[in-house]
Amino acid sequence: MIGNYKTKPYTALRFEEDEMISRSKSFFELMNQRRSVREFSSKEIPTEIIQSILLTANSAPSGANKQPWFFCVVSNPEIKKQIRIAAEEEEYKAYHGGMPEEWLEDLSYLGTDWKKEFLEIAPALIVVFRKPYDEENGLRKKNYYVQESVGLACGMLLAAIHNAGLVSLTHTPSPMNFLQEILKRPENEKAFLLIPIGYPADNVEVPDIQRKSLDQFTSWYR
């Protein structure tokens, strides 16, 4: 035995094969319906939903179980406004010379620009921070595979948001340091994603995009 190794019994989910097939298909259908939405209704979301989607995110695997993430939920209108102003400032620069031509070209199918009204309209913004290290009693404790771990937690967060019947946008104003400042987060928390969540605006539309087919993005070595 090494260190603090301790176990407890684990009961995995068990289904008949037919049920496994049908569950895997219906989960795909559920997830395949998820889309990033850029127009929100201002309708409030029940606190309980926000709490359980955050708990789902926190159940993600992480390097050495460090759970190197922190989630801020912003529903305060004044703070949302500050975030919108700062994000639009960065986005304005990005869309006016900051982003290379190729990047702008790659984004053109989205029809997006520097304006981000949704940051004020959406009832809540989830600001995700990654933590390269933790601080305990003034000592720095390193975290491992931070990007991978926080990316996985965010994937599970987006799945939970969708499963609850809400919509979200994965937003990355760049650079995002203003989030650490506005939310007064400590030095070891670096902004990772800005995710407005809520109900979609009436008659919302999304870009008509295609997903790759199975043979375009997979190879089997049998």
Ligand SMILES: Cc1cc2nc3c(=O)[nH]c(=O)nc-3n(C[C@H](O)[C@H](O)[C@H](O)COP(=O)(O)O)c2cc1C
């Ligand atoms: C890491 C990451 C960053 C993104 N940043 C932005 C963003 O800043 N603004 C935006 O409108 N969409 C952003 N998106 C959303 C993508 O445009 C969207 O996921 C993609 O077009 C596929 O559409 P779908 O999410 O509806 O399937 C981002 C997505 C990811 C994964």
